[in-house]
Amino acid sequence: MSTSTPLPSSQCRYLLDSLSEYVDGTLQESLCLEIERHLAECDNCRVVVDTLRRTVYLVQTLEQAQPTLPSDVRVRLFHKLQLDEFLEGDTVEGHNAEIAER
Amino acid sequence: MTEPISLEALKAGDKAEFARFVETHSPAIYRLALRMLNNPQDAEDILQETFIKAYQNLPRFDGRSKLSTWLYRIATNEALMLIRRRKPEALSVDAPVSNGEGLAQEALEIVDWSHMPEESLLSDEVRRYLRQAIDRLPPTLKAVFLLREIEGLSTRETAEVLGLSEAAVKTRLSRARLALRERLSVYYRDRLEGKP
Known part of the structure; x- marks a missing residue:
């Protein structure tokens, strides 16, 4: 199935804003029941929920936070903050020499 | 520790x-x-x-x-x-977010790609496409999205960082996710239709 369509009913539009919390499992129970009743009879909203759930999964799987700070950025940060003495061998001069050697 | x-x-x-x-x-x-x-x-x-x-x-x-x-x-x-x-205009797109309008009034891409196999969902191409789609989110949505989804802050912490109500954080996260769902649906629609 492939189509771009306005959601047909005001009920779909009303529920759209709650779907994110619904897929997280954090939505209040009465609204969950309302959504589930609606999903039982609305194919389009079911597709939106399934693909939204997949979108969240993809983000969580493909976009894991990577705590990387390039070493030259770290050295310049410590230098700017006058913390060179805490760089433990990694210094601006050392870093510049390293670049010059490349 | x-x-x-x-x-x-x-x-x-x-x-x-x-x-x-x-x-x-x-x-x-x-x-x-x-x-x-x-x-x-x-x-x-x-x-x-x-x-x-x-x-x-x-x-x-x-x-x-x-x-x-x-x-x-x-x-x-x-x-x-x-x-x-x-880019002052980049932040003015906040208007539809704060007044609760926006996506709910727009057409949605209805393509069921949720059953596609893992290997086609988790490819490097999808990773790049998703990264680009996140980068293109309006800054106010992107800030909420990055703090909640990438940095793992709670709704409350994100609200505190951005000076927003918790309800506004939830709305913006919802809008960001729906926008990404929309972009991914276009991507998979093209793949399902055999477009490059």
């Missing part, structure tokens, strides 16, 4: 503790700034500015929020200010 950063020592001007504070939090601040601005030089400027401001404002920091939340707040403000200076 690493000792938690001592606010008392920071406030007392303990240089070694401040170095430890910088070491601990700089990767996350740089990562956030880089994703907000998509430019390594800008991200580095924001990183340095964030810690300079933190150092200057430590005497006034009351410790009611976590140090990390406080740093995220400084960094996000700096990043949004830079965006505002460069």
Whole structure:
């Protein structure tokens, strides 16, 4: 199935804003029941929920936070903050020499 | 386990503790700034500015929020200010978000790609496409999205960082996710229809 369509009913539009919390499992129970009743009879909203759930999964799987700070950025940060003495061998001069050697 | 950063020592001007504070939090601040601005030089400027401001404002920091939340707040403000200076129109797209209109009124892409096999969902091409789609989110949605989904802050912490209500954070996260769902649906629609 492939189509771009306005959601047909005001009920779909009303529920759209709650779907994110619904897929997280954090939505209040009465609204969950309302959504589930609606999903039982609305194919389009079911597709939106399934693909939204997949979108969240993809983000969580493909976009894991990577705590990387390039070493030259770290050295310049410590230098700017006058913390060179805490760089433990990694210094601006050392870093510049390293670049010059490349 | 690493000792938690001592606010008392920071406030007392303990240089070694401040170095430890910088070491601990700089990767996350740089990562956030880089994703907000998509430019390594800008991200580095924001990183340095964030810690300079933190150092200057430590005497006034009351410790009611976590140090990390406080740093995220400084960094996000700096990043949004830079965006505002460069592209003021980028922040004006906030209007449909704050008044509750927007996506709900628009057409939605209805393509069921949820059953596609894992290997086609998790390809490098999808990763690049998703990264690009996130980068193109309006800055106000992107800030919420990055803090909640990438940095793992709670709704409450994100609200605190951005000076928003928790309801506004939920709405913006919802809008960001729906926008990404829309982009991915277009991507998979083209693949399902055999377009390159």
